[in-house]
Amino acid sequence: MIRGIRPLLRGSTYSGVLFAYCGALASLPLLPFALLPALSWRSAPERVQLVLVLLVWAVLVGMVGLARPVRRALIVSARRMLRVPLPDPATGRRTSGSLGLDRWRTPLWLVLHVALGWTGALVSGVLIIAGLTLPGGWLRSEAELSLFGWSVRAEGGWGSWAAALGCLLLAAAVCVVVTNALRWLAPRLLGPSAAERLALAAERELQLAERNRIAHELHDSIGHTLTAATIQAAVAGEVLSADPAAARAAMRSIEESTRAALEDLDYVLGVLREEQSGTAPTRTLADLPELLDRLRHAGAVVEPELSGELAQVHGTLSRAAYRILQEGLTNALRHGAGGPIEVRVAAGPDGLDLTVVNRTGAGTSTGKGPGAFPTSGHGLPGLAERVRLLHGEFEAGPDGPQHWRLAVRLPVQVSVRGSE
Known part of the structure; x- marks a missing residue:
């Protein structure tokens, strides 16, 4: 039990979540450009337009990662906020591996970083709102929260408090999952490649x-x-x-x-x-x-x-x-x-x-x-x-x-x- 709640007591967990959310917010300026193809294809179904917007958005986010200063900034920020030991990127001439698949590791990191940031922000935000809203009906016989077609109902006064506590704990668990996922990805995508390790x-x-x-x-x-x-x-x-x-x-x-x-x-x-x-x-x-x-x-x-x-x-x-x-x-x-x-x-x-x-x-x-x-x-x-x-x-x-x-x-x- 104590081991299970220990990650919730670490400041690095929440600094990692802040790092993920900042990555999600940093991608917002690219969203208007991602909407342009969908606006030019108004006859397409809504789901197709949504998928098109997400794909174009991911491509634009990944293109930002092709710049070498972006990789250096990501390494420094991940090292400080995720507490992951990452060496500085090589400053000399590029190796042959950096011109191949290794070059796309930073764009992939950015796409996954933004995806995890938005997913964690939306899920934890919904759970926190639920946790703060459900206890409002504790004097009544039941409490219900509806959002995006989903509804949570707690019958009985104390049941609403239990449901609220469960939502808050789930929100904290989402923070832990997002942080651990980024910590697992950082050495593999931001760490030195095989060619860089040889150099x-x-x-x-x-x-x-x-x-x-x-x-x-x-x-x-x-x-x-x-x-x-x-x-x-x-x-x-x-x-x-x-x-x-x-x-x-x-x-x-x-x-x-x-x-x-x-x-x-x-x-x-x-x-x-x-x-x-x-x-x-x-x-x-x-x-x-x-x-x-x-x-x-x-x-x-x-x-x-x-x-x-x-x-x-x-x-x-x-x-x-x-x-x-x-x-x-x-x-x-x-x-x-x-x-x-x-x-x-x-x-x-x-x-x-x-x-x-x-x-x-x-x-x-x-x-x-x-x-x-x-x-x-x-x-x-x-x-x-x-x-x-x-x-x-x-x-x-x-x-x-x-x-x-x-x-x-x-x-x-x-x-x-x-x-x-």
Whole structure:
């Protein structure tokens, strides 16, 4: 019983009825135009004229729904008054489905909306009038209401009150039925079509890919900076009294590296907030000497071996190579067991070879003990994914009893095409 009357206590039920009635009233300006064919065919029977008026009226109402702003207005109003979660319509170019049957969903919604609105208004209006009129004869032996050839008679004083209450409850039930019918139709006719859902899914996929790319960039840049700054701060603290010059050099290196990381962070936050961010700070192989200097200030011994025309490596290949070396050196600095870090970069006509070798410590050649290069987390999977997208070759694992080796080969042809 309580569950049955619960919809009658919700404000959304009556806002939905108001939405239906407003749609019915909005169609009234089209009624004079719908009467024109019937007026020009006066010899037709009355029923034929009535059917003709209704058909022309429905066609005129449906034609209004072909305008794109009408669909947007209907979605917004249905979302607020029917409390139905409807996404905004796509604002880009029309899909192939929007030119077919999907184009007629809005006209169909308008016709059904107007039909339900008028039906609900007439039926509930008659019932409300009956409910308010029947109790007028409660002092007499009977009460009767006649309307459009229909009559309701209640015999006895209290019978008229019972009939009136029944009419009012039926009017409320009509409101619930109209609202629920519109709520059922709204997602099917005003919601996204199959073609629009595919377009939204493709757009969402592009956004997720961009966010994943940003996450990789943020991990590479901020992770490296925090690792280097932590080690440099520790070194500065140890030599502050014995070697103030070395401590000042370490602090300057921390300032430079954190400033560069702040530029990356500002760009990433701008993208995540969907603001008009500036050009993304790009790090390429031209910035490799600065990266190696920051590692040296952190106390690491770096042995670089650069060969080939690195200055001629541009675009996606150069940026990806820098990030790969940054991640490899960061992990070598964070998880290595001291000793020199070997960095080899060789640019050839067919590809770019990147190698980072660091010491893992005695008894840790399996990569599972302290000082080994990590085999879990975001480092190696992120590198492997970046290399895979560039159609490159990726290898990471023990190199002898006490070393870890990261080797990557990136093909020049694929990377050059991807950067154009």
